[in-house]
Amino acid sequence: MCKVSVIVITRNEEHNIRECLESIKWADEIVVVDSKSEDKTVEIAKKFTEKVFIKDWEGYGQARNFALLQCRNDWVLWLDADERVTPELKREIEKALQSAGNEIAGFSMPRRACFLGTWIKHCGWYPARVVRLFRKEKAKFSEDKVHEKIIIDGKILRLKSDILHYTDPNLEHYLKKLNTYTSLSAEEYIAQQKDFSIFKLVFNPLWIFVRMYIIKLGFLDGVAGFVLCVLSAYHVFIKYAKLWELSRQLKIKS
Known part of the structure; x- marks a missing residue:
């Protein structure tokens, strides 16, 4: 073996x-x-x-x-x-x-x-x-x-x-992880010189929810499925909001 x-x-x-x-x-x-x-x-x-x-x-x-x-x-x-x-x-x-x-x-x-x-x-x-x-x-x-x-x-x-x-046993755990991951993602976007886009801030979260909840049949997973799809969309929204925040801070410093 x-x-x-x-x-x-x-x-x-x-x-x-x-x-x-x-x-x-x-x-x-x-x-x-x-x-x-x-x-x-x-x-x-x-x-x-x-x-x-x-x-x-x-x-x-x-x-x-x-x-x-x-x-x-x-x-x-x-x-x-x-x-x-x-x-x-x-x-x-x-x-x-x-x-x-x-x-x-x-x-x-x-x-x-x-x-x-x-x-x-x-x-x-x-x-x-x-x-x-x-x-x-x-x-x-x-x-x-x-x-x-x-x-x-x-x-x-x-x-x-x-x-x-066994991911996210409770919402507190999920939200703590969300805060860490979205910050890391925003910092990585800045390092890669990716520009903030109001289009992505508005429409990417909506698309994530539609894709997960409707196209990928998330509604069949009951309340947990709905909560997951909403939080996944929120995750994307916070990621781009943090990118906007970091981009604005860099512009002020420059």
């Missing part, structure tokens, strides 16, 4: 990290990169692996690329702290790696999300395929501060079993 290294990036994940690492304790190696958590995340992680690294936060892409450098195995599985590998996915991974030829660089799998205690089946969230298993020498992460992308050089095959994503 091919040995697998698993990488997990953490910050203040004491409520998630134990179950996350329990779901991957079968792996040959677990690498945790922590961004100076102020809770018991590191203490819990060290019960599962000796390879726990603490470093300053420089963005998701840089953190994951650092984690890759610490892996000793050819095959790497990337997992977030609020995600779980099911026994079915574990068995499918083991079977897939046994037969993977040299031309295979990675595998994608569907991710099923639990939002506010409800498993989301529509809204464009499921089946949301993500590439999470890959050959180390064939992959790298983009340097984006948020919503980093994995760049794979080679053929990607599809697995059937789900990764489980």
Whole structure:
């Protein structure tokens, strides 16, 4: 059987990290990169692996690329702290790696999300395929501060079993994350010299809601689906509002 290294990036994940690492304790190696958590995340992680690294936060892409450098195995599985590998996915991974030829660089799998205690089946969230298993020498992460992308050089095959994503157990958690992510996105737009657009501020949030709630059948997910679609539109609105704010501040300074 091919040995697998698993990488997990953490910050203040004491409520998630134990179950996350329990779901991957079968792996040959677990690498945790922590961004100076102020809770018991590191203490819990060290019960599962000796390879726990603490470093300053420089963005998701840089953190994951650092984690890759610490892996000793050819095959790497990337997992977030609020995600779980099911026994079915574990068995499918083991079977897939046994037969993977040299031309295979990675595998994608569907991710099923639990939002506010409800498993989301529509809204464009499921089946949301993500590439999470890959050959180390064939992959790298983009340097984006948020919503980093994995760049794979080679053929990607599809697995059937789900990764489980326990995202946003309550609205307070969602809104805290929204504030962080929208700030990072706005700062990244400024760094990329993207101009503010009143059109995008007004119409992009509306389009997100229409796409998720109507086109992607979010209304079939009940109240949780409606809340998710509204908040997703709000997320986009705040992102562009923050871009406007930063752009205006730069103009005043200049």
